[in-house]
Amino acid sequence: MQRLPLILSACLLLVSCQKETQVDKATREGILLMGNSADPKSLDLQVVSGVIESNIMRALFEGLVQLHPTEDLGAPPGAALEITPDGTSTVWTVKLRPEAKWSDGKPVTAEDFRFSYERMLTPSFGAKYAEMLYFMEGAEDFNKGKSADFSTVGIKVTDPHGFVLTLRGPTPYFLEVIKHYTWYPVPKHQVLKFGKIDMVGNPWSRAENLVGNGPYRIKSYRRNDHIEVERNPQYWDAGNFPLNGIRFLPVSNTFTESRMFRDGQLHVTNTAPPEVVDLMKRVDPGSLRQEPYLGTILYRYNTKVKPLDDVRVRRALSLAIDRKALCKSVFRGFEPAYGMTPPMGDYQPPRGVSLDPETAKKLLAEAGFPGGKGFPRLKILIAAKESNAALATAIQAMWREHLGVEVEIQSKEWTAYMVAMQEEDYEIMGGGWIGDYIDPLTFLEMWTAGNGNNRTGWESEPFGAKLKESFQVTDPTKRNRLLQEAEEILLADSPMTPISWWGKNYLLHPSVKGWEPLLLDNHPFTHIRLVPQPPKR
Amino acid sequence: MLKLIFSRFLQGLLTLFVLVTLTFFLVHAMPGSPYTEEKALPEHIVAEKKKAMGLDKPLPVQYAIYISNLVLKQDLGPMIKKEGVQVSEIIAESFPVSLALGLASMGIALLVGIPAGVIAAVRKNTPVDFSCLAFAMVGICLPSFVIGPLLAVGAGLSFQSLNVAGWSSPTDWMLPALTLGMINAAYLARLSRGGMLDVLNQDYIRTAKAKGVPGSRIIIRHALKGGLIPAVAFIGPAFAAMISGSFVIETIFQIPGMGQHFVNAATDREFFLIQGLVLFYGFLIVAANLLADLAQIALNPRMR
Numbered sequence: 001m002q003r004l005p006l007i008l009s010a011c012l013l014l015v016s017c018q019k020e021t022q023v024d025k026a027t028r029e030g031i032l033l034m035g036n037s038a039d040p041k042s043l044d045l046q047v048v049s050g051v052i053e054s055n056i057m058r059a060l061f062e063g064l065v066q067l068h069p070t071e072d073l074g075a076p077p078g079a080a081l082e083i084t085p086d087g088t089s090t091v092w093t094v095k096l097r098p099e100a101k102w103s104d105g106k107p108v109t110a111e112d113f114r115f116s117y118e119r120m121l122t123p124s125f126g127a128k129y130a131e132m133l134y135f136m137e138g139a140e141d142f143n144k145g146k147s148a149d150f151s152t153v154g155i156k157v158t159d160p161h162g163f164v165l166t167l168r169g170p171t172p173y174f175l176e177v178i179k180h181y182t183w184y185p186v187p188k189h190q191v192l193k194f195g196k197i198d199m200v201g202n203p204w205s206r207a208e209n210l211v212g213n214g215p216y217r218i219k220s221y222r223r224n225d226h227i228e229v230e231r232n233p234q235y236w237d238a239g240n241f242p243l244n245g246i247r248f249l250p251v252s253n254t255f256t257e258s259r260m261f262r263d264g265q266l267h268v269t270n271t272a273p274p275e276v277v278d279l280m281k282r283v284d285p286g287s288l289r290q291e292p293y294l295g296t297i298l299y300r301y302n303t304k305v306k307p308l309d310d311v312r313v314r315r316a317l318s319l320a321i322d323r324k325a326l327c328k329s330v331f332r333g334f335e336p337a338y339g340m341t342p343p344m345g346d347y348q349p350p351r352g353v354s355l356d357p358e359t360a361k362k363l364l365a366e367a368g369f370p371g372g373k374g375f376p377r378l379k380i381l382i383a384a385k386e387s388n389a390a391l392a393t394a395i396q397a398m399w400r401e402h403l404g405v406e407v408e409i410q411s412k413e414w415t416a417y418m419v420a421m422q423e424e425d426y427e428i429m430g431g432g433w434i435g436d437y438i439d440p441l442t443f444l445e446m447w448t449a450g451n452g453n454n455r456t457g458w459e460s461e462p463f464g465a466k467l468k469e470s471f472q473v474t475d476p477t478k479r480n481r482l483l484q485e486a487e488e489i490l491l492a493d494s495p496m497t498p499i500s501w502w503g504k505n506y507l508l509h510p511s512v513k514g515w516e517p518l519l520l521d522n523h524p525f526t527h528i529r530l531v532p533q534p535p536k537r
Numbered sequence: 538m539l540k541l542i543f544s545r546f547l548q549g550l551l552t553l554f555v556l557v558t559l560t561f562f563l564v565h566a567m568p569g570s571p572y573t574e575e576k577a578l579p580e581h582i583v584a585e586k587k588k589a590m591g592l593d594k595p596l597p598v599q600y601a602i603y604i605s606n607l608v609l610k611q612d613l614g615p616m617i618k619k620e621g622v623q624v625s626e627i628i629a630e631s632f633p634v635s636l637a638l639g640l641a642s643m644g645i646a647l648l649v650g651i652p653a654g655v656i657a658a659v660r661k662n663t664p665v666d667f668s669c670l671a672f673a674m675v676g677i678c679l680p681s682f683v684i685g686p687l688l689a690v691g692a693g694l695s696f697q698s699l700n701v702a703g704w705s706s707p708t709d710w711m712l713p714a715l716t717l718g719m720i721n722a723a724y725l726a727r728l729s730r731g732g733m734l735d736v737l738n739q740d741y742i743r744t745a746k747a748k749g750v751p752g753s754r755i756i757i758r759h760a761l762k763g764g765l766i767p768a769v770a771f772i773g774p775a776f777a778a779m780i781s782g783s784f785v786i787e788t789i790f791q792i793p794g795m796g797q798h799f800v801n802a803a804t805d806r807e808f809f810l811i812q813g814l815v816l817f818y819g820f821l822i823v824a825a826n827l828l829a830d831l832a833q834i835a836l837n838p839r840m841r
Contacts, residue, residue: 126585200589201621224793253788263701415569452577
């Protein structure tokens with residue numbers, strides 16, 4: 001019994017002795033440890049629709065163009081050597097890289113691309129993201145079963161390594177669109193080996209069968225634990241990039257993820273909750289990254305509900321929100337939004353909303369509610385989550401202070417919340433929107449009449465007309481002006497009010513080099529290096 | 538004895554059947570479907586997806602198909618969002634992890650809880666008893682989502698070879714097992730203290746004392762058997778709960794166990810997975826209760 005303290009202290013010594021962390025070891029081995037929030041729904045890029053899957057797809061597959069490590073709009077050649085538009089940006093001629101191979105050694109051909117797009121658009125396959133291919137002429141009709149003949153879709157194979165894409169109209173930003181993984185190829189031979197073109201749950205995408213054309217291939221996969229990828233020796237540029245592998249960890253609890261980062265178990269986290277942002281600012285500001293992200297946090301008004309059917313009421317509510325204060329105190333970062341579309345490339349959104357309590361009061365009085373008198377007790381619907389509740393409570397207080405209006409907060413479980421949104425069974429609701437590609441259209445098209453993502457009951461003919469007109473314009477300046485005018489209409493009518501541009505707070509280990517701020521947060525892994533850090537004193 | 542086991546077995550089957558039926562209709566009564574997504578899916582795609590999964594048929598037909606597949610083919614059905622994966626795969630992958638963690642936690646709970654309870658009972662109303670009770674009270678009152686992160690930060694960040702989370706290194710089971718084990722140890726300590734106190738006041742214990750049987754022998758040979766009956770009744774279902782995983786523990790410590798699926802399957806509307814998990818958990822509970830009954834009979838002659 002007297003030896004117990006001795007044994008205990010020996011044990012303590014054993015577990016506390018200085019050992020290199022997992023990050024140190026991985027840095028030495030050239031393997032990136034990356035927090036990735038959740039297990040992927042599938043490894044079939046034509047089945048999935050999420051951001052977490054896109055991170056894995058970028059490692060395993062390669063699109064026609066690559067992502068640029070520092071420039072949002074850069075598009076270095078990928079699976080294609082050349083992509084040339086015609087004068088109207090409607091017909092695009094693609095020349096594939098002849099030396100490109102799948103990870104099983106078979107060549108990547110134009111037929112693989114044609115097959116991929118046919119599979120994605122085949123109605124019975126039911127691809128969730130088929131809409132992303134609607135840019136091709138005839139694609140929408142084929143996907144909706146209006147045409148059963150795939151030759152009506154705008155892709156023609158011209159030779160084993162060449163094909164021509166005909167789009168539904170001028171698309172000067174097409175290179176941005178095809179960066180999305182829905183435009184990546186799948187290996188025809190491997191898909192058909194395991195099932196028909198439209199087979200749901202085709203086992204070709206199980207880790208043991210997966211064949212890709214990207215810089216990495218699957219090394220090991222344990223569901224809900226990790227996916228590790230290693231160099232694909234068949235990749236056309238194999239050996240010419242520094243990173244040997246990536247280990248994706250599906251850490252869903254953001255606090256656990258931050259703890260793992262601080263314990264040396266992760267190079268980069270998927271996110272950092274506001275509390276951790278505060279902590280890191282104090283203890284390790286060098287590892288905290290706060291960057292803009294291609295998205296907008298917004299509140300929707302149901303324009304079919306009284307008194308929100310009155311544009312003056314909607315404007316008044318929008319003008320009584322102090323976005324700067326929200327960014328500072330609730331989001332601990334992010335930039336206040338003044339339009340729907342975050343600034344991108346040459347596009348600047350119009351300045352549609354800001355804090356103006358005086359005008360807000362006046363508008364509300366004009367609408368018949370002077371000083372908020374007689375205003376019904378509306379409900380703000382949010383998805384049950386602490387950060388949503390904090391935002392709603394702050395806005396509730398701002399409306400009370402500036403307008404004398406009382407609202408309630410109603411929180412629902414995630415799916416129930418989405419059902420309420422889709423059935424437009426709400427009065428005011430919190431939400432957001434993340435763009436698929438860098439172009440204002442992905443933020444504006446959703447507000448057209450009848451669009452499945454509008455959900456405010458708002459429709460505006462002039463708004464729709466401006467967008468339609470922009471589809472026919474090839475000159476980028478003219479096109480941007482049309483889109484700005486459309487956005488002005490949207491903001492003036494206020495079926496929704498923007499709160500902030502989305503931002504990304506996350507933690508990045510100093511050993512990771514070549515990881516620069518990017519609006520879509522899609523970092524090309526082939527440009528990332530790991531550099532061992534001198535031990536901390 | 539055999540008759541009892543047989544009747545319990547039939548009761549168990551009936552319980553499971555009622556459970557499956559109730560779950561089936563409850564999950565389908567939830568608002569939304571597996572295809573309710575933030576970015577609305579086009580209607581024609583949702584229709585195709587439902588057709589592929591058989592979710593387009595009337596509910597009674599879906600129920601009949603589900604039950605017949607379950608009984609005839611022992612098929613728990615497919616995952617809806619993870620296309621190409623079977624519910625049985627998910628359970629087969631995640632249950633061994635939860636089982637290992639559950640066994641370790643159970644070991645900790647038994648090794649800490651029962652001795653603490655017994656010692657507290659024997660040393661009734663002494664500082665030893667009060668500190669055991671205080672420990673038990675803290676364990677019962679503090680939820681795992683407080684103890685877990687505290688342990689992770691306290692131990693994981695201080696000791697290099699202990700990870701704050703994960704399930705890859707040989708020491709990774711320690712912190713989650715300690716969290717889960719301590720909470721159950723607290724319950725066990727209270728139950729075994731109460732049980733022991735009851736027994737220690739019995740006549741036969743007084744007789745044993747009068748006959749001059751040494752104290753430790755009285756406790757181990759005579760009192761323990763009866764004193765542990767309440768604890769054993771608790772251990773059955775608690776064990777089933779521990780080996781089927783805990784959402785909180787698994788998300789705090791990043792463990793690929795079964796507990797997280799209970800919650801995620803519900804929010805994701807993974808109908809077949811919810812049903813499969815409920816059925817599996819129900820089976821564990823029924824089995825554990827049966828074992829607990831048998832153990833109680835072994836401990837208590839009056840029940841024979």
